[in-house]
Amino acid sequence: MLTQSEENYLKAIFSLSEHYSEIVSTNLLAEKMKTKPSSVTDMLRKLADKSLVSYLKYQGCELTEKGKESALQIIRKHRLWEVFLVEKLNFGWEEVHDIAEQLEHIKSSKLTDRLDEFLHFPKVDPHGDPIPDCNGKYSNDQKNKKLSSLSLNDEVMITGVEDGSAEFFQFLKHCKIELGTKVKIVAKYNFDQSVLIFINEQEIVLSELVSQKIYVQ
Amino acid sequence: MLTQSEENYLKAIFSLSEHYSEIVSTNLLAEKMKTKPSSVTDMLRKLADKSLVSYLKYQGCELTEKGKESALQIIRKHRLWEVFLVEKLNFGWEEVHDIAEQLEHIKSSKLTDRLDEFLHFPKVDPHGDPIPDCNGKYSNDQKNKKLSSLSLNDEVMITGVEDGSAEFFQFLKHCKIELGTKVKIVAKYNFDQSVLIFINEQEIVLSELVSQKIYVQ
DNA sequence: ATTAATTTTTAGACAAGACTAAAAATTAAT
DNA sequence: ATTAATTTTTAGTCTTGTCTAAAAATTAAT
Structure with a gap:
């Protein structure tokens, strides 16, 4: 144990x-x-x-293999609880991390599997990170393309964000940047690598740092 | 803390x-x-x-007053999680105690209050024990009359059971004794204080010890 | 009212997990 | 290839929560 x-x-x-x-x-x-x-x-x-x-x-x-398996089980629990907090208890992105950090240590694989079922076996957590199944398997195609790598006029959907500070999540919330939100690249500025995007019927500028923390598909 | x-x-x-x-x-x-x-x-x-x-x-x-308040907040969390486990994740009576024992230590009053709301502010847990509200207030009228105190032909509803071993809960499950189940006293045996009850269309004998652990109204 | 039995506390030790300060190993630099 | 800088480990200490064995206080019994 x-x-x-x-x-x-x-x-x-x-x-x-x-x-x-x-x-x-x-x-x-x-x-x-x-x-x-x-x-x-x-x-x-x-x-x-x-x-x-x-x-x-x-x-x-x-x-070791054993260590990896254990780690994946903890990550599985963390992400499932994050889904629960956001979907069922209406918490915001920025609030769930610290609570999930506690909940991930609850020891009962039956609880984990029942929670998974209750949430209809979600594939990703509220930040777009993949949720390992009960055998520790997961696919990571949600978070392989960064917003910063897009070209002019590309139209994509947001599929994930990098794990960040509460302040970063606050910023995303303010811009109404959520998983599933549609984005179009309106301009790219080479002098500071920032991008101008069209999102939620309005245009906003994202710094290089921010655009590297947002994943799309 | x-x-x-x-x-x-x-x-x-x-x-x-x-x-x-x-x-x-x-x-x-x-x-x-x-x-x-x-x-x-x-x-x-x-x-x-x-x-x-x-x-x-x-x-x-x-x-102290402060100690009582703290204790009631922990009990509140324990019982709310028990309701969640039974109502939402379909756990049985006998399984929830150990898991709730862990969950009760999660520190976030916002989580507790949101969970309370999600469960529609339940008044009692799956064993019939009262759930304190966010101020620690609760009413304890569910668990004041024991099945053992009833008279012949009394007809009542089960409103709670004493906190017991997993084996005790297993026994209750086997007899299909749940909160809300209707019971009638068919006979009382003075030699060992056991009672014969009519429940779920059949008659069963409960020992004195068992009948003292079941609450009715 | 002493003695006996019980309950409760003290003293000292241990494991887990962390820390500081100092030593040892590794890596980088001249 | 030494010396210097960095990284990592060791040695010893601290806190939390537990334990055992022995001492002290309380309660019960004659």
């Missing part, structure tokens, strides 16, 4: 090896976990003892 | 002072918490430091 802390480490390692490299360094993990490298070393030993990560002193760590 | 352990102690003290006496002894609390009296003493100091209980060495403890 995993502690909450162990679960959080697994999730962090999974996320870092997805976005950076397979092997995750102690310092990077410490930064992600908002803790000290020495604490990370301690925890990596424990996770290695439980065969959840392979860990070599001074080399970094990597999830 | 309370730890999960502190919350569990508050809940236990609340329950014991309801069922036994206002002032709760260290040993009784230790038994309820399935821990040692010395651990209880340690925790009572902490809770007293936080003004959640009043505690006098060798005398026992009692919840």
